[in-house]
Every structure is written in C-alpha cells, then in structure tokens.
Amino acid sequence: MSAETVLSLKNVRKRYGAVTVTDDVSFTVDRGDRVALIGPNGAGKTTLFNLIAGRTPVSSGSIELNGRDITTSREEVRCRAGIGRTFQHSELFASLDATGNVLMALRRRHGISRSIIPSRKREARLTVEAHEFLDAVGLDPRGSSRVSDLSHGQRRQLEVAMALALEPDLLLFDEPTAGMSGAETRTFSELVSNLPRSLAMILIEHDLDVVFALADKVIVLAAGAVIAEGEPSTIRGSAEVQDAYLGTNLGEVFL
Amino acid sequence: MKSRTRIIPTVAVLVVLALAPLFLDSYSLDVLTGGLIYGLMAMGLAVLVGQAGLPSLGHAAFLGVGGYAAGLLAVHVTANPLAGLLAAALVGAVLSVLLGVISMRAQGIYFLMVSLAVAELIHAITMTTDFTGGDNGLSGIPTPEIPALDALGLPHVVSVYWYVLVVAVVVLILVQLLVAAPLGRAITGSADNADRMRALGYNIATVRVSALVISGVAVAVGGALLTQKDVFIAPTALAPDTSILLLVMVLVGGARSLVGPLIAGIGLVVIRSYTSSTIGDYWVRALGAIFVLTVYFLPNGLAGLLSRRRAAPEPSTSEEAVRVG
Ligand SMILES: Nc1ncnc2c1ncn2[C@@H]1O[C@H](COP(=O)(O)OP(=O)(O)OP(=O)(O)O)[C@@H](O)[C@H]1O
C-alpha cells in the first residue's frame, strides 16, 4: 500500500454518563482522501470531530495523526500537529472583521503568534495572504465587515477560509454548506475539488449532491456507530443504510 | 490616516505635561506626579481587564512588590532609580507568572477571587515581616539620584516629576507596541473567543500569562515610582482599596483603551487630592458614585466618549465580544 495514513481511529468510544454517543469507531484516512461522514441528526458526527480535534476527550480507544498518538493531546497541540476544522455553529472572533479572523490563523501558522514586535510590513504581507484565502472561498476581502454583519453563509465561508489558512494535513468540515446559498455552495464544492491531494479531508454534509460530487469514500454513522463504509456508489445502493433512515429514501431524509 | 490625526493632540498633551512645572506649585506638581503614576498603573491593569478579559481585584499586590523591591534595593544596595525600576519589573514578572500558574484554569469571578487572595497574602506578609518594616512601613529610603536632572539644579519635585513623566511615556509606548504586536492580538483574541483560539493552535494559558506579565510589570514599575517619589512605602499602599481604585480607574477610563485609563488615573488622583480636605472619608462613596455614573452613562468609559467623535473605531479594539451562533 502506497498511501500514507494521516488519521487512524481505533475503537474510539465516547460516553456521557450511561449514554454512548460514539460507539467503537475505527477507520483510517489516507493522504488525499476525501471522506464524507453522513448520518441522521444526533448520530454523533460533530462529537466524532470533537474527539478527533481534541475538544472532547475520548472515553476509550486511540487516535493517531501522521503515525503519532494524539489521543490525550490538547486541542491546540493537535491543531499544530496538522488538524484544521470548521464548526457547525460558527466560532468566529466577533470583535474582528473577516480579514482579522483569517489573520489570527495565519499568525499562528507562520509561528509569529507570540511575537512582541509589531511590524507593519509583516502584517501587510499577511493581510495579502489573508485576502487570498478570503478570495478563494468567495468572500470579498475588501468588504472588511464585522462578523456580525456577515450572513450565515458568509460565516461558513469565513470558517472555511480560516481552516485553509492553517494549511493542515487533515481538514475537518462540519456542515460547511448549511446556510450557504446555491452559488456559495458551488464555490465551496469547486474549492474543495481543487484542494491539493496532499491533504486529507473529512466532510460532514447533509447535501447528498455535494457528498457524491466530492467524496471518494463515505462513512455512515448512526447512533454513534459506523454502519457502513465504502465508495459513494456502494453506499447509495446499500439496503442497510436505507434501513438506518427508517426505510426512507436517503435523499429525502437529507434534503 | 488615523495615526496621523492622533499625532498632533498627542504632542500637544505631552508638551503641556512637560511644561507643567512652570505653572504648578510644588504641592500640585506632587499631586500630578502621583496621578501619572496611578495612570500608568491603571493602563497596565487595562491590558489584563480590557484586552485579556480578566478583571483583577489584586493588582495592589503588584504595586506592593514593585514598591518594596525598589525601596529595599535603595535601602540596602543602590539609590539608582533605574535599578529600582528594573528590580520592580523583575519581581512583578515573577509574581505574574506565579499568579498565572495558580489561576491557570480560573476565569471571571474565580480569577477575581484568586487575585484578591494573592494580594491579601502579600499584604499580610508586608505587615508582619520585620524586613519590610512591618506595619510602620519601610522608611529610611534614600532619595533617588537622577544625575541628568539633579545636575540642572532643579527643585527635587520637578526632577521627580520629569523622571516619572518620561517613565510613564516610555511604558505607554511599550505597552501600545505590545498590544499592536501579534502577542497583543492573541491576547484580545483569547478574550473574544478562547475556544476558537485553541482550535487555531494557540495555547490560551501562555497567552493569558503573557497578559498578566505585561500588566503586572507595568503596575510593579508604578509601585517602584511611588516609593521613589515618597521615599516611603507602607502596607496600606497595597490594601484592597488600592486594587479597587485601580479597577475603577480602568473602568472609568474605558477598559478597552490604554490612554483612557491613564487619563482616568490622573483625574481620579487629582480629584482625590483636592477633595480629601473637604469630603475626607466620603471619598470612597464619591468614588463609588463616579463608578456607577460612568457605568451608566459611559459604558466604554472616557475612551468611548473620545472615540465617538472619531471615525470608525479600530476593528480589533472596539465593542464588546458578542458570540455568534
Ligand atoms: N456534552 C454532551 N453531553 C451529553 N450528550 C451530548 C453531549 N454532546 C452531544 N451529546 C449527544 O450526543 C449525540 C450526538 O450529538 P452530535 O452533535 O455529535 O450529533 P450530530 O451527528 O453532529 O448531529 P447534527 O446532524 O444535528 O449536527 C446527541 O444525542 C447529543 O445529544
């Protein structure tokens, strides 16, 4: 096997009291993989992201990133090790404009986040770079509007720009297109399909058109457990998956 | 450009301050010197309260360690005032890191309580230790030697005033630079959305300790200046009312600003000095009233009043953080 493994989950479990929200999940993601994580509301998709990114500790099991055990690493350490994510409920800096939000990611990635010396030149250079990321996601960089002035879709775009600015090895997108307009969703899909194959991506997505257009592997989660895993075409026809959605057509549930 | 429109008023204020000894009698000049020192300390505390979002009720502790460090150094080693400032800065930094480690996980009201407890501990130590002069305070401190100014043959109050003015301006510039630097952006970011900062790879504990160090060093330097001005320091200087006074200065000036608290610090000291003979013990109540009125009429303090006249506020320093869903 030539592909390098970026992420590897082994028997990951998460319990809140008596409730198991992540149930013995194991899978690997290789460099270049574009994985879609789907499942009904409350299936545990966001929880799984939180476990991978280190926002919530696992109850048991192990997680490896680029061959290194990160099961107990803190969130910021995992980010620096190569995980970038977007949040289902936007987490942005409300006191900054769009560029300022991306700059916060860029300063950290360039390793100058603790610099005590202000430099206009450096800041100007980073601002140009920030504008490129905003441009890439379809946000007008010159419209330096506050986060509070951005629409839901624009906030999602900004989340994506911040995750990309981290230049991670593993990108985690949590329902990035929810709230985006049709045009914004198309920009996003195009952006993702043009991402370099040097990085791996997991995408939580309810829009199955987006899933089948972008993903080369689909993982189906229900009640915290992986109930199916495979190529999009296989998943689409899987009776088991259809059953998980109460016998309804997959598309209808999501759309 | 915003930076250019600010230069003229800034220079004007500096010139007026520099020339103040020409118009003021020595009592008024001494009061203004004290005002500058408190303004400097309020500005330092503002970094923690306004930029890092960590209100502290214990910053008198930094005044205390800075003041005693400078005083003890002058008594036992050297009367060079710059050595005193350096010693104060060092001790202030060490105490900041200690407080940071103790309160690593504490925020909001918890941080407030931890800071208060640490300050009371240091207050108690100064009261009961012979080395610091106990209850009576540390006396026998030699007057600071300021060769450059002493050579001019100026009255002592004038040289002390100019010395304090220079230190205050230098600290203000340094703190302004720090706040504009990436570290300063990280500090405001951690107050705005700490969770987001972690997800971008920032270590929030380090960022918060950095903010503590900046504010702790500034207040400790202020404490050293106070000791050098009065050639005396006593435990009362670091009683809880001093911490409250500093916090009120920050809020009256506008916590998000640096110049606002500086002005509020000068103003409140001047008001206190000129009213103490008439209202005496009512000062604390007057302070409370000033505080309540500011919170009610000027939620962003004096700085909010000033920036209302200016164009759009800076993106990263204005308005409170509002979480977006
Ligand atoms: N902190 C918590 N304490 C207890 N239960 C929790 C906690 N966080 C999540 N859960 C539960 O875990 C389950 C999975 O939630 P999660 O948000 O991961 O689902 P999801 O698949 O992302 O859903 P959606 O499609 O609505 O975003 C839910 O039943 C939720 O109530």
Ligand SMILES: [Mg+2]
């Ligand atoms: Mg979710």
